[in-house]
Amino acid sequence: xxxxxxxxxxxxxxxxxxxxxxxxxxxxxxxxxxxxxxxxxxxxxxxxxxxxxxxxxxxxxxxxxxxxxxxxxxxxxxxxxxxxxxxxxxxxxxxxxxxxxxxxxxxxxxxxxxxxxxxxxxxxxxxxxxxxxxxxxxxxxxxxxxxxxxxxxxxxxxxxxxxxxxxxxxxxxxxxxxxxxxxxxxxxxxxxxxxxxxxxxxxxxxxxxxxxxxxxxxxxxxxxxxxxxxxxxxxxxxxxxxxxxxxxxxxxxxxxxxxxxxxxxxxxxxxxxxxxxxxxxxxxxxxxxxxxxxxxxxxxxxxxxxxxxxxxxxxxxxxxxxxxxxxxxxxxxxxxxxxxxxxxxxxxxxxxxxxxxxxxxxxxxxxxxxxxxxxxxxxxxxxxxxxxxxxxxxxxxxxxxxxxxxxxxxxxxxxxxxxxxxxxxxxxxxxxxxxxxxxxxxxxxxxxxxxxxxxxxxxxxxxxxxxxxxxxxxxxxxxxxxxxx
RNA sequence: GGCUGCGUAGCAAAAUGGUUAUGCAGUGGCCUGCAAAGCCAUCUACGGCGGUUCGAUUCCGCCCGCAGCCUCCA
Numbered sequence: 305x306x307x308x309x310x311x312x313x314x315x316x317x318x319x320x321x322x323x324x325x326x327x328x329x330x331x332x333x334x335x336x337x338x339x340x341x342x343x344x345x346x347x348x349x350x351x352x353x354x355x356x357x358x359x360x361x362x363x364x365x366x367x368x369x370x371x372x373x374x375x376x377x378x379x380x381x382x383x384x385x386x387x388x389x390x391x392x393x394x395x396x397x398x399x400x401x402x403x404x405x406x407x408x409x410x411x412x413x414x415x416x417x418x419x420x421x422x423x424x425x426x427x428x429x430x431x432x433x434x435x436x437x438x439x440x441x442x443x444x445x446x447x448x449x450x451x452x453x454x455x456x457x458x459x460x461x462x463x464x465x466x467x468x469x470x471x472x473x474x475x476x477x478x479x480x481x482x483x484x485x486x487x488x489x490x491x492x493x494x495x496x497x498x499x500x501x502x503x504x505x506x507x508x509x510x511x512x513x514x515x516x517x518x519x520x521x522x523x524x525x526x527x528x529x530x531x532x533x534x535x536x537x538x539x540x541x542x543x544x545x546x547x548x549x550x551x552x553x554x555x556x557x558x559x560x561x562x563x564x565x566x567x568x569x570x571x572x573x574x575x576x577x578x579x580x581x582x583x584x585x586x587x588x589x590x591x592x593x594x595x596x597x598x599x600x601x602x603x604x605x606x607x608x609x610x611x612x613x614x615x616x617x618x619x620x621x622x623x624x625x626x627x628x629x630x631x632x633x634x635x636x637x638x639x640x641x642x643x644x645x646x647x648x649x650x651x652x653x654x655x656x657x658x659x660x661x662x663x664x665x666x667x668x669x670x671x672x673x674x675x676x677x678x679x680x681x682x683x684x685x686x687x688x689x690x691x692x693x694x695x696x697x698x699x700x701x702x703x704x705x706x707x708x709x710x711x712x713x714x715x716x717x718x719x720x721x722x723x724x725x726x727x728x729x730x731x732x733x734x735x736x737x738x739x740x741x742x743x744x745x746x747x748x749x750x751x752x753x754x755x756x757x758x759x760x761x762x763x764x765x766x767x768x769x770x771x772x773x774x775x776x777x778x779x780x781x782x783x784x785x786x787x788x789x
Numbered sequence: 790g791g792c793u794g795c796g797u798a799g800c801a802a803a804a805u806g807g808u809u810a811u812g813c814a815g816u817g818g819c820c821u822g823c824a825a826a827g828c829c830a831u832c833u834a835c836g837g838c839g840g841u842u843c844g845a846u847u848c849c850g851c852c853c854g855c856a857g858c859c860u861c862c863a
Contacts, residue, residue: 314793332863340863347863377861457792460858466791467859509861531863535793538862561863562794568855572862599812600802605795605856611813615801619812625826649803657803661811671827749822756824767825777826782813 306361306651308527309603311535311558312459316653321526322556327363328525329355330517330555332534333415335372335509336396337381340403341578342593342608343531343564343571349597350561350654351529352409353695357650360694368520369412370513371397374419374506379495389496403581406590408696416516418507422498424515425507428549429487429500437548438487441478446488446502448510450481453544459558460536485541487511510541514549517542523550529559532603533570561602571608579608588781589708591697592617598656598695610781618782619664620697621706623688626667628702630674630685638687642666646691656695663691663698675770709763709778733764737774740766 306319321327331351334344351369358365372378373393382389404411418425429446432438437452450456450464457463467483476482486508491497497504507515517528523546530539539558546554563570566577584593596616600606642662649658670684692698707730736755743751756766759776763784768774 311793334863335861343863345863350863375861461792462859463792532794532857533862536858537860563857563863565856570857570862574862603794604802607801612801615813622812652804655803657811661803664811668828674827744822747822753823760825765825768821769826770820775826779825783825 307653308557308559309653310556311560312555314461317557319557321363322524325362325364327358327365327527328521329358329365329367329527329529330513330521330525331367331369331412331528332513332530332538333369333371334396334400335375335377336393336400337375337378338396338573339580339582340400341564341571341573341580342584343578344400345403345407345581345593346564346597346602346606347529347531347561348404348409349407349594349696350602352407353598353602353656354529354559354654355410355412356694356696357654366414366521367412368414368416368517370516371400371415371417372509372512373397373417374496375509399582406581406585407594408590408699410696414520416520418512418516421512421516421519422507424519425511426488426498426500428515428518428545429507429511431549432487432545435548437544439480440502441476441480441484443478444490444503445478445486445505447479447484448487448541448544448548450483450485450544453548455547456544457540459540459543462536462540485510485537487545510538511545513538514542514545518546518550518554523552523554525555527557527559528555529561532560532562535560562600562605565605565607566609568607584613588613588617591700591705592620595620595660595697598697599660601657602654614781618780619660621780623663623667623692623698624700624702624705626670627685627688627698628706630670630678630681638683638690639666642687643691646694650694659691659695663688666691706777709780733759733776737766737776741772741774 307316308319309316329351331347333347334340340348351367355365355367371393374389378389378393382392385392401411429438432448433440433446436449438446438448441447464481464483487510488500488502488505489508490503490505495506497506517525528539528542535558543554565571566579569575569577571578581593592613593616596613597606599616599619642665645665646659646662649655649662652658666684666688670681670688673684674681689698736759740752740755743749743755759766763778764776765779765783766774766776
């Protein structure tokens with residue numbers, strides 16, 4: 305029985321799809337004028353995990369995540385760069401898809417773009433004007449008349465009197481009420497513009513999502529998600545627009561993920577304290593980023609730091625180590641109790657942290673019986689990999705996970721990936737292992753230890769198995785550089 | 790000022806009205822030529838003050854501290 309925390313009611317509720325077996329999910333995506341940062345990555349990973357779980361539970365899911373490809377910041381950035389705004393957005397859409405693939409985020413079913421939804425947007429604004437919920441301001445822009453919509457503030461728990469509009473930002477004299485927001489914006493010279501009944505212009509941000517979501521999922525759908533900061537005014541405005549225009553209930557469940565923080569402050573473009581996904585990927589494997597995001601509850605704040613990423617990598621490596629050298633065969637009988645506990649965790653508002661702890665329980669049992677009971681080990685490994693897959697992790701080859709890593713040369717800033725496929729590198733290590741084996745045979749411990757230490761200095765750790773064989777691995781960052789430089 | 794939410798051991802992070810979270814780090818042991826990994830054991834907790842209760846980290850109130858929203862933001 306899946307329970308989801310609904311921002312609208314501020315309670316965990318039993319999830320009941322509108323239509324049995326089907327789920328419509330809409331998530332506010334990126335405004336594409338720059339690279340995705342870790343905060344964006346969190347939205348992608350969180351809702352990807354939600355989507356994977358719905359599918360796994362047998363729901364027929366339609367997952368929609370929009371792209372805002374026209375807005376003030378895009379126009380401004382394009383001007384700064386001296387390029388066409390479309391070229392700019394295409395570039396960052398491609399980059400976003402790249403980041404997404406790196407983080408094992410499966411593409412949404414539909415990815416509508418604002419610029420391709422202009423007709424639907426105009427149609428909705430027309431309806432709102434006809435219903436007197438919108439008006440043309442003195443500057444020609446079309447505004448939503450917030451006073452005309454009864455439940456305004458229901459999602460954010462705000463009321464119009466308390467909002468004290470204009471306190472922080474100069475009131476636009478073209479509006480009737482300071483809280484009114486723009487639906488259609490008149491174009492200035494040389495700005496991208498579309499024909500409309502109100503003249504050449506472009507859509508406001510809020511109306512895009514109302515139009516795109518109802519277009520893709522219908523007037524009334526199951527779940528709408530996005531970052532916490534979109535609760536107000538963005539999602540509040542969406543409710544006003546959609547319910548105002550259609551007269552129907554818009555969304556049953558509102559899901560909001562918490563922020564990524566840096567030094568206890570929200571990571572954001574405006575504060576400039578952001579790390580882009582591609583920046584972090586220079587230093588950490590993508591799976592560590594995904595693990596890091598999943599290691600806290602999606603509604604909690606998540607503090608970004610090297611230490612946290614190091615931790616995530618170490619934890620992930622523990623799981624891969626358990627998996628290593630066990631053939632996981634899927635048709636083995638699996639221990640249902642782990643699967644049950646995993647599902648209980650996920651059913652409780654997608655508690656990925658608890659779900660992960662189930663994986664560690666599995667890993668521990670697996671480590672214990674690896675030698676003694678290979679058959680059961682296979683079953684446990686299969687279970688571990690299967691549950692990891694539901695979270696979008698543990699799908700790599702364990703050996704290549706262990707033999708790949710980032711080695712920091714402490715004397716300089718130099719860091720590099722040591723790729724397991726580097727044949728010369730591998731050969732060299734094997735040669736030294738062979739040499740050490742001979743030294744061990746001759747009980748020349750000094751020589752054997754010297755080889756092991758010298759390899760360690762160059763970032764390779766040797767492990768002797770009980771049967772006399774020696775394997776090697778790249779240490780995690782935690783082992784090399786515990787304080788994260 | 791208004792409205793949300795949070796405060797758990799060295800770090801991170803869950804659950805829970807009475808019973809082991811979990812990962813990393815620490816300590817002791819097993820294993821090992823010695824290590825590493827693994828296993829076993831173990832030390833560090835529930836911001837403060839009251840209240841409800843047989844019993845509260847968990848419920849309620851107040852206080853303190855922190856974050857977010859009230860402007861664009863995932």
